Amino acid sequence: LMLPVLFLNLLESTQENNCFRPMADRLKFWIRANPCESCMFNFIRLLFLTVSLVGLLLSTNAVGQEKKKTEKPPEPPKILMVIPPFMEQEKTTKILLRGKQLDLVTSVEAAGKKVKIIRKGKAGVPQGISAEKLGDTEVEIEITSQKEDRLELIAKTDALNSKPFELLIKNGILSEKEPNQGFTQAQELTIPSMVHGKIQANQDVDVFKIKAAPGSLIQVKIHAEKFGSPLDAMLTVYDDAGVKLFFADDSKESRDVSLSFKMPAGGMVNLCVQDAHDRGGDLFHYLLEVGK
Numbered sequence: 001l002m003l004p005v006l007f008l009n010l011l012e013s014t015q016e017n018n019c020f021r022p023m024a025d026r027l028k029f030w031i032r033a034n035p036c037e038s039c040m041f042n043f044i045r046l047l048f049l050t051v052s053l054v055g056l057l058l059s060t061n062a063v064g065q066e067k068k069k070t071e072k073p074p075e076p077p078k079i080l081m082v083i084p085p086f087m088e089q090e091k092t093t094k095i096l097l098r099g100k101q102l103d104l105v106t107s108v109e110a111a112g113k114k115v116k117i118i119r120k121g122k123a124g125v126p127q128g129i130s131a132e133k134l135g136d137t138e139v140e141i142e143i144t145s146q147k148e149d150r151l152e153l154i155a156k157t158d159a160l161n162s163k164p165f166e167l168l169i170k171n172g173i174l175s176e177k178e179p180n181q182g183f184t185q186a187q188e189l190t191i192p193s194m195v196h197g198k199i200q201a202n203q204d205v206d207v208f209k210i211k212a213a214p215g216s217l218i219q220v221k222i223h224a225e226k227f228g229s230p231l232d233a234m235l236t237v238y239d240d241a242g243v244k245l246f247f248a249d250d251s252k253e254s255r256d257v258s259l260s261f262k263m264p265a266g267g268m269v270n271l272c273v274q275d276a277h278d279r280g281g282d283l284f285h286y287l288l289e290v291g292k
Helices: 003-012 017-035 033-071
Strands: 076-084 092-100 105-111 116-122 137-144 149-154 165-169 186-188 191-200 204-209 217-223 233-239 244-248 257-262 268-273 283-292
Touching: 033 233, 076 116, 076 149, 092 149, 105 137, 105 204, 105 268, 137 149, 204 283, 217 233, 233 257, 244 257
Parallel strands: 186 204
Antiparallel strands: 076 092, 092 137, 105 149, 116 137, 149 165, 191 283, 204 268, 217 257, 217 283, 233 244, 233 268
């Protein structure tokens, strides 16, 4: 659409362009001989300019519309992990939430009620782990629980909400006692019991000792993936002499471990918990559950 305008301007600049001078001279003669028609010429020129401007605006608008189509809509906040993975009933606890877009949250609700936000911001991601799985933002909150056994947490921005994330509420959960890296340092547990542990560093192994009557059916579970921990847990069971008896890794449904076995004749075994890839760190939390 700009070509007619360029053409007319070119005809007027004939002092430096001899090839168009005859045509321009005839046009100027026609304008002088027909002064009224020169008004029409200016009108036509103005019309060309107007049409060109409209075309430019339309093309700019089309580009803007196309850009809007390709722009991604804003993502809602997402809770991927909670630390610690539980809290006790009727107590006030600080909980760290990790995930996506959590640095943008304006409020966090637990059971439909707003809780206190202590801080929020960006979070580092351990090497070799995707931010999509572990998150790269965090928000720390303070919660006072009631007598319920589960609590749903929802993070909110001004326009979007996260999906509910379930937090376990349970009394009587033990804390792992370090050092417990070998059979001689094993932390002794009674049955039933649940322990909150952490694989603190690469190649770390946590060892727990349990005793029961020979032939007793023992059930052991490691919970980690269900509350967002990056731990890919493995469980190895040794007898009192250090002989390997049983081993458990991923199931088809989860990276978490579940193992049932009968207590050997000695009436005592060591449970060894470690990461399948020998990884560890501050985020590698787990709950070890032992029962019959």
